[in-house]
Amino acid sequence: MNSNSEFEFLRKSFGVLQRIASIEFDQAKSKxxxxxxxxxxxxxxxxxxxxxxxxxxxKRSKSEHGRSKYRRKNLSTSDxxxxxxxxxxxxxxxxKCAVAEAQCSLTQIREGKHPNFRDCYGFYRIDDDIDFxxxxxxxxxxxxxxNCEKEKQRFIDKKLHKANxxxxxxxxxxxxxxxxxxxxxxxxxxxxxxITPIYRQKIWTYCINKRVGLKRNKNKDYYRNLLxxxxxxxxxxxxxxxxxxxxxxxxxxxxxxxxxxSVIKLRNVLVAFSWHCEQIGYCQGLNRIAAIALLVLPEExxxxxxxxxxxxxxxxxxxxxxxxxxxxxxxxxxxxxMKLVPKVxxxxxxKRVDLSLFTLSWFLAVFVENLPVETYFRIWDSFxxxxxxxxxxxxxxxxxxxxxxxxxxxxxxxxxxxxxxxxRSLYDHHTLADxxxxxxxxxxxxxxxxxxxxxxxxxxxxEEWKKRESRNKTIE
Amino acid sequence: MAAGPYxxxxxxxxxxxxxxxxxxxxxxxQFTEKKFMADxxxxxxVEFGTRIIExxxxxxxxxxxxxxxxxxxxxxxxxxYRGAAGALMVYDITRRTTYNHLSSWLTxxxxxxxxxxxxxxxxxxxxxxxxxxxxYDEAKQFAEENGLMFLECSAKTGExxxxxxxxxxxxxxxNIQDGSLDxxxxxxxVQHKPSNGPxxxxxxxxxSGNKDPCSC
Numbered sequence: 096m097n098s099n100s101e102f103e104f105l106r107k108s109f110g111v112l113q114r115i116a117s118i119e120f121d122q123a124k125s126k127x128x129x130x131x132x133x134x135x136x137x138x139x140x141x142x143x144x145x146x147x148x149x150x151x152x153x154k155r156s157k158s159e160h161g162r163s164k165y166r167r168k169n170l171s172t173s174d175x176x177x178x179x180x181x182x183x184x185x186x187x188x189x190x191k192c193a194v195a196e197a198q199c200s201l202t203q204i205r206e207g208k209h210p211n212f213r214d215c216y217g218f219y220r221i222d223d224d225i226d227f228x229x230x231x232x233x234x235x236x237x238x239x240x241x242n243c244e245k246e247k248q249r250f251i252d253k254k255l256h257k258a259n260x261x262x263x264x265x266x267x268x269x270x271x272x273x274x275x276x277x278x279x280x281x282x283x284x285x286x287x288x289x290i291t292p293i294y295r296q297k298i299w300t301y302c303i304n305k306r307v308g309l310k311r312n313k314n315k316d317y318y319r320n321l322l323x324x325x326x327x328x329x330x331x332x333x334x335x336x337x338x339x340x341x342x343x344x345x346x347x348x349x350x351x352x353x354x355x356x357s358v359i360k361l362r363n364v365l366v367a368f369s370w371h372c373e374q375i376g377y378c379q380g381l382n383r384i385a386a387i388a389l390l391v392l393p394e395e396x397x398x399x400x401x402x403x404x405x406x407x408x409x410x411x412x413x414x415x416x417x418x419x420x421x422x423x424x425x426x427x428x429x430x431x432x433m434k435l436v437p438k439v440x441x442x443x444x445x446k447r448v449d450l451s452l453f454t455l456s457w458f459l460a461v462f463v464e465n466l467p468v469e470t471y472f473r474i475w476d477s478f479x480x481x482x483x484x485x486x487x488x489x490x491x492x493x494x495x496x497x498x499x500x501x502x503x504x505x506x507x508x509x510x511x512x513x514x515x516x517x518x519r520s521l522y523d524h525h526t527l528a529d530x531x532x533x534x535x536x537x538x539x540x541x542x543x544x545x546x547x548x549x550x551x552x553x554x555x556x557x558e559e560w561k562k563r564e565s566r567n568k569t570i571e
Numbered sequence: 572m573a574a575g576p577y578x579x580x581x582x583x584x585x586x587x588x589x590x591x592x593x594x595x596x597x598x599x600x601q602f603t604e605k606k607f608m609a610d611x612x613x614x615x616x617v618e619f620g621t622r623i624i625e626x627x628x629x630x631x632x633x634x635x636x637x638x639x640x641x642x643x644x645x646x647x648x649x650x651x652y653r654g655a656a657g658a659l660m661v662y663d664i665t666r667r668t669t670y671n672h673l674s675s676w677l678t679x680x681x682x683x684x685x686x687x688x689x690x691x692x693x694x695x696x697x698x699x700x701x702x703x704x705x706x707y708d709e710a711k712q713f714a715e716e717n718g719l720m721f722l723e724c725s726a727k728t729g730e731x732x733x734x735x736x737x738x739x740x741x742x743x744x745x746n747i748q749d750g751s752l753d754x755x756x757x758x759x760x761v762q763h764k765p766s767n768g769p770x771x772x773x774x775x776x777x778x779s780g781n782k783d784p785c786s787c
Contacts, residue, residue: 335641338592338613345610379591379641380615417646455647456615464612508582508634511619557646567682 215292216390217349218468236513239500243520247467265291286480287532289473289524296391302479303392303400306407311399318395321367332369332377336362343382344464350386360394361386368401375405378414380459387463387475400479404461408482410546414459417557419550421459425451426549427542428458428490435534436494439501446507453514458486470524484537492531493521579623579630582762583743584654585736588676589661590669591640594695597726598661599637602736607727614639617651624737626744633740645679652683656752656760657691657739662710664694664723665702670710677717687752688760689742693735694723 213219268285271277277285282298290298304311311317340358344350349357364385369376384404388397405414413420429450433440443450456464461478462471478485494501497517504510521527587595596618600608603620618637623630636655638648652658658680662669673692680690692714694705707723714721720738724731746752747761754763 335591342611342613345612351610378643379613379639414643416643418643422647449650451647452617459615508619508621508632511634512621515619560646560649563682567678 213348214468216468217347218344219346219348236500236503240516240520243517243522247520247522261288262291262293264288265294269294269297283477283480286476287528289528290476295472295476298476299388299391299400299479300396303396303403306403307399310402318367318398321370322363325366325370330366330369333366335379336365336369336377336382339379339382343386347386347390349390357386357389360389360397363394364389364398364401367398368405371402372405375414378418378459380456381405381414383460383463387461387471403479408478410483418459419553419557421455422451423546423550423553424458424486425455426552427545428454428487430545430549431487431491432494435491436498439494439498442501442504443510446504446510448507448510452511453518454490457490461486462489465518467519467522467524470521470527473524473528484539484542485531487542488531488534488537489527491534492527493518495530496521496527579632580764581629581631581744581747582764583631583633583656583740584760585633585635585657585659585739586652586655587635587637587659587661588648588652588680589640589693590663590666590672590676593640593661593663593666593669594726595640595659595661596637598659598693598695598724598732598735599635601726601729601732603635605729607729616644616647622736624740626737626740629744631740631744633736649679649683652680654758654760655684655688656743657689658684659691659693659735659739660719661693661695662705663696664705664710665696665699667704670694670705673713677719685756685758685760687746689739689746690717690719691735691739692719692721694721695726697723697730698725698727 265285268277268281272282286298314320340353340361341350343361349355350361352358361382365377365382368381368385375381381401385397385401388400391397392400410420410424412418413424429440432450462474465471466474474485474489500513500517501510504513587599589595591613596611596614597608599618599620600606600611603622614637616639620635620637621632622635623632625631636651638644638651660673660676660680662673664670677690680688692710694707694710710723711721713719720742722731722735722738724735726732743752743761747754752759752761754761
């Protein structure tokens with residue numbers, strides 16, 4: 096390559112890098128990509144050079160000098176270009192590699208699959224709400240949704256700013272906790288602030304063992320034996336489990352292929368559970384719960400987490416053949432909404448929108464895939480410690496938070512569309528938690544009473560369906 | 572709050588039913604967003620989609636209820652059939668079991684909707700012809716025997732997806748035109764929207780079942 100065509104090639108290459116920086120991203124992302132890519136291209140140039148040059152030491156020091164110069168002066172990509180050209184012909188290959196890599200990353204980023212856009216649990220950081228259609232939403236409420244989006248950015252900034260403080264607070268707490276200086280009451284108060292990812296495994300394990308520890312200790316190899324003992328036995332649930340493995344957390348990098356470690360573990364946990372509790376076997380929703388547990392806990396703990404939730408925290412028959420428990424809780428929630436958020440209740444009654452259209456999935460999957468990731472992790476923290484009341488607290492809090500907005504809606508389809516969009520925009524879990532925990536005391540007894548009452552009603556309805564069905568069959 | 576005049580004159584409610592994993596949500600996504608969603612989460616309960624289409628010069632808004640396919644969710648999703656003007660019944664051409672279950676889905680669709688509900692049979696995943704487990708002819712015959720409209724589609728390539736949704740709407744519209752679908756009947760699944768008049772409200776599976784005359 097003569098120097099002219101080389102120059103032309105480099106110019107084009109940096110053009111690609113610049114386009115990546117300027118076109119594809121908002122400000123924050125583009126900052127990251129400009130720096131990363133320019134720097135990587137820059138490094139490649141020098142690695143390429145030092146390989147071809149015998150005097151490595153001299154070159155390396157030059158390379159370091161170059162990088163610090165770049166950093167100090169914050170050189171633009173065109174400066175880099177000039178620098179690269181002046182540094183000799185062997186840079187072309189290195190630049191080619193950097194550009195190929197950059198283009199590959201660009202594709203990944205476009206598809207939301209770039210490793211640098213994952214959070215600590217492997218969730219892609221790309222906004223999953225890009226393709227929402229706003230057709231159904233009245234103008235006045237688009238503003239609400241946009242505000243929620245803005246809130247998200249502010250929230251993230253604020254969080255980054257306060258992350259240290261939050262972690263220090265937890266560190267301080269854990270010190271006392273480890274020395275047995277804290278009571279459960281203190282833990283509850285602390286957990287209601289949300290758990291820092293650093294201590295999440297520890298606290299979750301504590302919560303789970305509090306519920307299933309006795310069971311576990313009686314038979315330490317229970318989980319392994321469950322899998323071993325039943326290996327090769329036919330299981331009617333396996334087909335359904337297989338169908339859902341990759342549909343559990345589609346937005347998480349750890350659950351993308353059948354070969355991935357997490358997916359193999361997820362299969363194990365779900366199959367083991369279907370043997371453990373044959374009455375339930377497998378029900379959609381359990382997969383999401385198990386997947387979240389696996390993001391925080393080792394495989395065996397994740398299994399016990401599922402057991403703790405299904406058999407100890409939630410009432411009986413939540414996931415059994417007609418979802419009796421879960422259906423009942425939708426009526427219980429409706430009762431709470433009627434008393435605590437009457438405006439929403441009246442609106443939904445007036446427009447004849449059934450609350451459970453949105454909330455059933457909240458309860459069956461403990462909000463996973465319904466709310467933004469950090470919001471449902473916050474709910475999970477308290478849910479594992481305090482139990483099923485937390486589901487109601489947050490479900491009510493959500494409706495309280497959007498009360499005024501729902502009241503502006505006039506049409507049945509508008510309400511459906513708004514609910515679908517707004518729940519994915521509830522990033523501000525602090526406000527939500529504030530509302531949820533300020534609802535006043537939630538007595539176990541009143542919840543139990545309500546459940547008893549509505550369980551009967553649900554049973555009656557199901558009976559009627561059955562009667563109707565058998566009537567239809569005889570007609571046929 | 573005053574709303575402007577509607578830019579459509581009818582709302583049709585659709586439901587999508589069928590076994591789990593046949594691609595109900597992917598069909599909906601292909602129809603509303605015109606693209607294939609490879610990593611589509613499964614549905615718990617119900618999801619919604621809408622799109623405005625045009626039939627015979629009339630703008631029609633389709634409100635589509637996409638239901639969960641797992642057997643035990645039928646106890647919940649049954650209540651969503653009410654007031655559907657169209658039902659898309661989906662099976663997977665590569666899995667015979669999903670085809671074998673059609674008669675049970677059809678029974679639900681017949682029993683839980685009104686007699687004029689248009690039922691459209693969709694054999695999804697037509698792009699996977701090499702793995703085909705159900706022939707076109709037998710499905711066609713099943714459809715004819717039961718008076719269903721039928722197409723094989725692919726949510727992945729988009730083949731025939733548009734047609735399935737649109738043909739259903741055309742048939743419903745035709746039923747309105749020739750009077751066989753009474754808009755004033757409860758739960759017809761159709762809402763007429765005069766461009767600046769008051770609103771009818773016989774849409775939605777939640778209605779109590781009382782007669783609820785449309786305001787048109």
